[in-house]
Amino acid sequence: MINAANIAEMNDKFQSMQPRAILAEVFSVFPQAAVSFSGAEDVALVVMAKKLNPAVRVFTLDTGRLHPETYRFIEQVREQYSLEIEFLYPDTAAVQAFTREKGLYSFYRDGHEQCCGIRKTEPLRRKLAHVDAWITGQRRDQSPTRAQVPVAQVDSVFAAQGRSLLKFNPLANWSSQQVWEYIRMFELPYNALHDRGFTSIGCEPCTKAIGPNQHEREGRWWWEEATAKECGLHKINIDSLAD
Amino acid sequence: MINAANIAEMNDKFQSMQPRAILAEVFSVFPQAAVSFSGAEDVALVVMAKKLNPAVRVFTLDTGRLHPETYRFIEQVREQYSLEIEFLYPDTAAVQAFTREKGLYSFYRDGHEQCCGIRKTEPLRRKLAHVDAWITGQRRDQSPTRAQVPVAQVDSVFAAQGRSLLKFNPLANWSSQQVWEYIRMFELPYNALHDRGFTSIGCEPCTKAIGPNQHEREGRWWWEEATAKECGLHKINIDSLAD
Amino acid sequence: MINAANIAEMNDKFQSMQPRAILAEVFSVFPQAAVSFSGAEDVALVVMAKKLNPAVRVFTLDTGRLHPETYRFIEQVREQYSLEIEFLYPDTAAVQAFTREKGLYSFYRDGHEQCCGIRKTEPLRRKLAHVDAWITGQRRDQSPTRAQVPVAQVDSVFAAQGRSLLKFNPLANWSSQQVWEYIRMFELPYNALHDRGFTSIGCEPCTKAIGPNQHEREGRWWWEEATAKECGLHKINIDSLAD
Amino acid sequence: MINAANIAEMNDKFQSMQPRAILAEVFSVFPQAAVSFSGAEDVALVVMAKKLNPAVRVFTLDTGRLHPETYRFIEQVREQYSLEIEFLYPDTAAVQAFTREKGLYSFYRDGHEQCCGIRKTEPLRRKLAHVDAWITGQRRDQSPTRAQVPVAQVDSVFAAQGRSLLKFNPLANWSSQQVWEYIRMFELPYNALHDRGFTSIGCEPCTKAIGPNQHEREGRWWWEEATAKECGLHKINIDSLAD
Numbered sequence: 001m002i003n004a005a006n007i008a009e010m011n012d013k014f015q016s017m018q019p020r021a022i023l024a025e026v027f028s029v030f031p032q033a034a035v036s037f038s039g040a041e042d043v044a045l046v047v048m049a050k051k052l053n054p055a056v057r058v059f060t061l062d063t064g065r066l067h068p069e070t071y072r073f074i075e076q077v078r079e080q081y082s083l084e085i086e087f088l089y090p091d092t093a094a095v096q097a098f099t100r101e102k103g104l105y106s107f108y109r110d111g112h113e114q115c116c117g118i119r120k121t122e123p124l125r126r127k128l129a130h131v132d133a134w135i136t137g138q139r140r141d142q143s144p145t146r147a148q149v150p151v152a153q154v155d156s157v158f159a160a161q162g163r164s165l166l167k168f169n170p171l172a173n174w175s176s177q178q179v180w181e182y183i184r185m186f187e188l189p190y191n192a193l194h195d196r197g198f199t200s201i202g203c204e205p206c207t208k209a210i211g212p213n214q215h216e217r218e219g220r221w222w223w224e225e226a227t228a229k230e231c232g233l234h235k236i237n238i239d240s241l242a243d
Numbered sequence: 244m245i246n247a248a249n250i251a252e253m254n255d256k257f258q259s260m261q262p263r264a265i266l267a268e269v270f271s272v273f274p275q276a277a278v279s280f281s282g283a284e285d286v287a288l289v290v291m292a293k294k295l296n297p298a299v300r301v302f303t304l305d306t307g308r309l310h311p312e313t314y315r316f317i318e319q320v321r322e323q324y325s326l327e328i329e330f331l332y333p334d335t336a337a338v339q340a341f342t343r344e345k346g347l348y349s350f351y352r353d354g355h356e357q358c359c360g361i362r363k364t365e366p367l368r369r370k371l372a373h374v375d376a377w378i379t380g381q382r383r384d385q386s387p388t389r390a391q392v393p394v395a396q397v398d399s400v401f402a403a404q405g406r407s408l409l410k411f412n413p414l415a416n417w418s419s420q421q422v423w424e425y426i427r428m429f430e431l432p433y434n435a436l437h438d439r440g441f442t443s444i445g446c447e448p449c450t451k452a453i454g455p456n457q458h459e460r461e462g463r464w465w466w467e468e469a470t471a472k473e474c475g476l477h478k479i480n481i482d483s484l485a486d
Numbered sequence: 487m488i489n490a491a492n493i494a495e496m497n498d499k500f501q502s503m504q505p506r507a508i509l510a511e512v513f514s515v516f517p518q519a520a521v522s523f524s525g526a527e528d529v530a531l532v533v534m535a536k537k538l539n540p541a542v543r544v545f546t547l548d549t550g551r552l553h554p555e556t557y558r559f560i561e562q563v564r565e566q567y568s569l570e571i572e573f574l575y576p577d578t579a580a581v582q583a584f585t586r587e588k589g590l591y592s593f594y595r596d597g598h599e600q601c602c603g604i605r606k607t608e609p610l611r612r613k614l615a616h617v618d619a620w621i622t623g624q625r626r627d628q629s630p631t632r633a634q635v636p637v638a639q640v641d642s643v644f645a646a647q648g649r650s651l652l653k654f655n656p657l658a659n660w661s662s663q664q665v666w667e668y669i670r671m672f673e674l675p676y677n678a679l680h681d682r683g684f685t686s687i688g689c690e691p692c693t694k695a696i697g698p699n700q701h702e703r704e705g706r707w708w709w710e711e712a713t714a715k716e717c718g719l720h721k722i723n724i725d726s727l728a729d
Numbered sequence: 730m731i732n733a734a735n736i737a738e739m740n741d742k743f744q745s746m747q748p749r750a751i752l753a754e755v756f757s758v759f760p761q762a763a764v765s766f767s768g769a770e771d772v773a774l775v776v777m778a779k780k781l782n783p784a785v786r787v788f789t790l791d792t793g794r795l796h797p798e799t800y801r802f803i804e805q806v807r808e809q810y811s812l813e814i815e816f817l818y819p820d821t822a823a824v825q826a827f828t829r830e831k832g833l834y835s836f837y838r839d840g841h842e843q844c845c846g847i848r849k850t851e852p853l854r855r856k857l858a859h860v861d862a863w864i865t866g867q868r869r870d871q872s873p874t875r876a877q878v879p880v881a882q883v884d885s886v887f888a889a890q891g892r893s894l895l896k897f898n899p900l901a902n903w904s905s906q907q908v909w910e911y912i913r914m915f916e917l918p919y920n921a922l923h924d925r926g927f928t929s930i931g932c933e934p935c936t937k938a939i940g941p942n943q944h945e946r947e948g949r950w951w952w953e954e955a956t957a958k959e960c961g962l963h964k965i966n967i968d969s970l971a972d
Binding site: 041180194195197209213214216 | 909942
């Protein structure tokens with residue numbers, strides 16, 4: 001069993017386990033857990049999940065602003081692994097009102113929060129309202145905001161009122177190096193942007209290639225402060241930093 | 244006056260008029276006419292319209308699959324001309340159901356009609372339901388399906404029940420050459436893709452650069468027959484060909 | 487027979503002949519004629535020549551500044567048609583002295599003549615000193631400087647002292663359209679740059695993609711006057727314009 | 730004094746010194762030492778050298794196959810620092826004979842040694858025949874073949890007969906990280922390829938971008954074994970590994 005009551009205990013136990021074993025245990029309790037796929041190196045998580053759980057439920061937040069390469073990559077994974085992927089879209093009225101008022105690049109002026117809120121957070125919230133557990137590819141080495149990411153946690157940010165929602169980050173303790181060894185060893189497909197200097201990949205206007213010896217997070221929301229670089233999906237990370 | 248009753252007559256009159264004069268006459272009757280902007284060389288139409296009618300109503304169908312270059316260009320036009328642009332988005336539930344079932348590239352297998360239907364036609368229909376007249380940058384030389392495009396017509400395809408809708412194509416008789424002379428002479432901004440071999444520009448997966456001496460329409464829906472190459476917006480063109 | 491004495495007569499005769507027939511007649515007299523290949527759409531000429539004359543002698547002026555795509559394309563043609571291609575290089579000392587004094591982009595400041603002189607004209611002169619006839623892909627529609635290009639001419643510019651040199655331009659009367667129909671109909675390979683907006687292709691710093699409805703010559707030496715746009719290879723064209 | 734007799738001693742002393750101090754000492758003995766510039770991150774060395782020694786002698790091996798971006802970058806450095814750069818070219822006859830026989834990409838079939846020999850090693854040998862000391866940007870962390878690179882050494886490979894030649898690698902003990910901190914802190918210009926996934930940069934056909942967490946040397950001569958990846962310039966490294 002894994003539940004809100006014993007989550008700290010489970011998290012302790014998971015610290016010494018490999019992603020595959022963690023995933024197996026999570027699926028044994030929550031076979032319908034929703035796996036988030038961003039179209040980047042979290043392909044490692046998605047493929048692992050599919051192998052363990054052929055009926056795995058995968059979703060992608062299609063913000064409408066992803067790179068063409070990312071759309072092609074997600075489709076490639078969908079086809080190659082016969083994966084059913086649910087694409088989640090912004091609310092029509094909300095995104096229309098937002099862009100009519102502020103145009104297509106307001107985030108460069110007043111921060112990414114509003115845009116992420118409409119294009120990612122709200123669709124995710126809609127999705128998670130009907131879910132008991134979700135699984136992400138977050139890692140501690142991705143950014144300062146993720147340095148404390150637990151393997152298992154109660155997700156108080158996205159839980160619908162009166163419901164419990166658990167969040168699992170099986171790759172939390174893996175390094176970027178380990179994820180890429182996995183991708184290369186098992187010859188997983190990967191986003192073509194990774195061969196053009198991109199490490200972290202999000203929406204097209206908010207992602208750029210990084211140079212030699214730069215940290216992957218320097219390629220995201222580079223006009224903002226490092227400690228605020230979360231898109232809302234993982235706002236719980238920011239909240240916990242603020243403690 | 245221009246109305247459904249005298250539209251054929253108006254169309255005859257417009258044949259010998261320049262786009263600017265046509266636009267001026269249309270705006271004198273329909274100051275709130277909605278101008279469609281695709282982010283391509285129809286920038287000529289949009290800028291002409293803005294100069295004649297500072298309060299012009301411009302809309303763009305943001306399918307969620309446009310090129311990053313197109314998004315940047317539309318924003319550039321929005322800012323440079325202090326233009327208010329309304330971005331129209333697909334219905335959330337419809338696009339979610341569609342992509343969940345068929346993935347992101349079904350058009351390559353079963354044609355572009357369904358995808359255009361959801362991402363362009365339906366949002367356009369929603370918009371035109373509240374409009375008396377709309378204005379587009381269509382030209383006769385763009386493709387076989389557009390060879391008969393009139394300057395003024397009754398739009399029976401998008402008219403809401405019990406309403407009259409007029410459609411104006413002020414550039415119908417201009418050649419690509421003339422549009423580009425206008426763009427270059429007045430130094431209008433243009434989509435960066437035009438400097439990389441793109442002539443006609445639509446959604447990213449359905450547009451490609453053309454080679455020397457190819458017709459611009461060869462860069463659109465190239466896996467389909469030339470006579471079916473309309474996206475639904477201008478279905479009235481296909482209907483009229485079928486007569 | 488074709489020789490300096492009857493060249494005007496031959497040129498008259500060639501006016502009404504197709505490139506293939508012209509080439510056949512030229513090779514019947516000069517089987518060792520040197521065919522110039524620039525790595526652009528003159529692939530049509532090279533393939534035609536190879537089919538007529540399997541031992542055809544092809545040369546390319548490798549200026550050291552061609553596009554990577556052009557090098558790859560030339561190699562592709564070399565391999566696909568089992569073609570022997572002679573690559574001609576600038577004189578080591580000349581190019582060293584030139585770049586040491588002026589750097590790598592002096593042509594943007596003082597014109598392309600000196601650079602073309604060292605990287606193209608001199609190596610070509612070296613080559614043509616031992617040749618009786620050469621064949622190029624020049625066409626009248628390529629630029630104002632080529633509007634008078636004959637099919638057959640005496641090449642007084644490159645003839646070594648005391649020797650006669652003939653120059654043949656079998657495509658002179660073909661349009662760009664016809665060359666591309668040939669390339670597409672026979673599915674010849676072509677330079678990848680042609681799919682990215684490039685029509686005319688020369689050295690990388692001196693070539694750019696053109697936009698819709700621009701003439702191909704606008705993509706070459708765009709900072710100079712249209713009537714001076716020859717690289718020295720075909721200086722005879724300029725000379726004849728000056729008559 | 731630094732000479733062939735005390736070079737081991739000097740090398741010991743240099744181990745604990747920073748690149749700038751090493752360079753200063755080398756220039757105090759050899760003000761005319763030739764600094765090699767590849768158009769990559771060794772811009773750090775070149776700028777350091779120029780600041781210490783305004784009359785510094787810089788050379789670049791222009792193989793005729795560098796990336797357009799590299800040519801533009803070298804010119805940018807040349808202009809920004811008023812640097813005199815000597816570009817060294819392959820011997821005309823040698824490169825003509827080589828490409829006529831083997832085409833433009835023989836290295837993919839039979840290794841890069843012959844091509845590097847003609848395009849890099851021979852021109853370098855020509856240059857170094859008249860030089861007492863040369864300075865490079867080699868670092869130990871660049872590849873297995875460079876793991877033992879000393880700061881100062883006798884260059885027995887390139888010394889002309891009867892002459893002594895010293896080679897200095899002031900960055901030998903710096904990491905890639907340190908070089909890039911230097912470039913970023915002092916806002917040096919850098920090759921645009923570094924923003925597209927390229928770390929190590931050489932000739933265009935023999936260089937590629939690397940993916941996340943790959944070693945920079947994986948982007949060079951990737952079809953060959955890691956322990957043979959030297960281009961001939963630094964053959965002394967291979968020789969010393971063979972000891």
